Amino acid sequence: MRPMVENYPFFSIFACMVAGILCAVIKKGKTAWYLTIGVCALTALLSALTLAAVGEGDGYAFVYTMGRFAAPYGNAIRVGPLQALLTMVFAGVMALALTGGSRDLFHDVQEKKLPLYCTMCCMTLASLLALTYTNDVFTGYVFIEISTIAACALVMAKDTGPNLIATIRYLFMSLLGSGLFLIGLTFLNAVTGYLLMPSLSTAIADLAASGQYHVPLTVSAGLMVAGLGVKSAMFPFHLWLPGAHGGATTTSSAILSGLVLKGYIVLMIVLMVRVFGLALMVEMGMTTVVLLFGLMGMIFGSVSAIREHHVKRMLAYSSVAQIGYIFMGLGLGSPAGIVASCFHILVHATCKPLLFLCAGRLSAVSGHHRSLKNLRGSAYRDIAAGIGFTVGALSMIGIPLFGGFVSKLYFASASLNSNGMVMVLLTIALSTVLNALYYVPAVLAIWITPPPELQQHILEISDPREAEFDRNFTIAAVILMAGVFVLGIFYHPILDVIQMGVQLL
């Protein structure tokens, strides 16, 4: 018998799946919503307990066989400090996104279909957990499929024309990504004969040493990176993202931008470190490509965001830029870069949902206008949303004491002594300026009192019920803001855990 704590990751995956299945038969939308939040909270708690156990002292990682058969015959998951930390944050943010966006959610999704929406949320969380924990590439693929379908449904749930167009685009790009990943997986299986990661890694090391099957190996690594890149909106493949994330209901935007993209990135990190090995990735030139795409994403994502006047689409383009940062860290091809990327995953997973929730609330009190111009002065109509938006924006720009500053600092220090040091540092600087160029006006806009006639007009068109105090939103926003500050001020212990986790990956 194992220690009970080692069963928790498996329990959390199963709890999410069972809750997802149950949601589909619940009649009342509100009950399903409570159940989903409950299961997210339970998952966060179980992950925290796991983290406490595996992060103690020097930390340790364990393999949990999913069934009776040990690797390489049966499925398995691998749990270490990094995985436990990531899942804890993912589950917590998911619960907060569901809580904070609840008013919009009940408004946008019909009561009858809300239970199905909750099914999708539970399954998204289950797939995020499985993608983070998996020790088997094919299990990774299966949960990529689940994540694809559930994520498309999250966009589609708000049943309007532009949303359906965005969903179809998202679906096609997402399926393309899955397809590329699957082809890469088949190639890899054909030249190594394994699916479980530890055996794969040994086989790949042998192949790399002997130089046999070099071409299929490179192509398969490229296809897998490209596939996951398409799904996580790596720069040239990001065009589906603004429509999908910008148009969906608030909760969906928060979940998609903050979490779903990260599941694929975590799988990519695991592939790079555990399966192929960083040295081989650097040798095959894969990291250089990822680095270049990341750098371009940082610039072009921000430039597109500057040109955007729809606040949620602006935030979505900003996600492209932030994902660019994460890929840049991976592209450095060093453990320090990976650590910085993992920290940025946490920062972005707290900041972006906060921004989306606040943007949703600000536009709700302005008659559901999304244009920045019509949001003028909206911060005074809901102070918590105004402060939350400001905190999120400052963190994204990278002001000290906020989470975003620390990750930029660590990206910069990771890039020292790497090949493209000058280029990386200059891009970080340029990207920071560009970030400020769209976040500062947005923040100013929401705090500036508009001309009286415009204000009068907005008050007329907005629903008075929306102006009421939104308790759920305020709770979620306060917790997320606290998260941003914790990441920005008490970052040492978190980075220690990540460092330990990357070593044990």
Place this chain on the structure above:
Amino acid sequence: MSNTPENKTLTERLVSWVNGEREPKDQTLFVMEKRHRQPRRPQPSDEEHEEQERHRFRRFLRGFPVAAVMICGVLVAVLVWAVMTMPAFGEAGNPINNEVAEHYLEYTEEETGATNAVTGMILSYRGFDTLGESCVLFLAVSCVMLLLGRDAHNTDEHDLLKIGQEDTIEKQAPDRILQQVARTLIPFIFLFALYVLINGEVSPGGGFSGGTILGCGLILYTVSYGHAATSRWFSAAIYAAVRTFGLLLYAGLYGYYIFMGANGLESTVHFSMAIDLAVGLVVACTVYGFYTLFQRGEI
């Protein structure tokens, strides 16, 4: 910044930028000025957005064929190049013919009790993946329900009237030939489905194939006797219950199995057949659900 008049000074422009007036051409505001202070729907920019999207789509279609052919060509070249250097198909010395495949073929019956190695692999060795796949099917139907399920949004009185008319026509002039053929065939189809489901362990088949046959039988029944006849004994509530029960049963049994297996505890229960049945139910419900949701928007 394009709508900033040229004659403004730098200071004025800076002020307007700080005021948030920097957007290119604000479509929403433009419309707002035209229909001054009229009651409006909560999301006014949707139509413009749709129009923009349509315009962008048209522009996209113009360059699309060339780009698509080029990208596909490059991808095909890369894949062919990789395949040419890969181990030849079916050679004995290939990397895939390693101890894993050997183990599956030799020990499946001993370790899992299934004569059919494929069933053993799907349900025991890599059962977690199969559970994931069943969830994919479950989610797919849920998605279709979310999109096509009848609600105030996507159905109006006209649609309901049309469906009602079709039902009446079907009732008044049933297709006798189809009904006779179906009456003869359906019992055998169901019987065969059960056979494939239950015999999955020892012969080719199992949950996925058996479930598909079961679902096809249901579809044939609905086509020949009408939706009303099916929903008399297979209503939406029963459908939901069966679908959920199937997947819950699978998840429950498999969760127990994983827990016992991972903790090294001895589990005496042997439930390959139950899992096969559960998968079968999920698959049958998926097949039937797709058909009826696409046809009528309800179960």
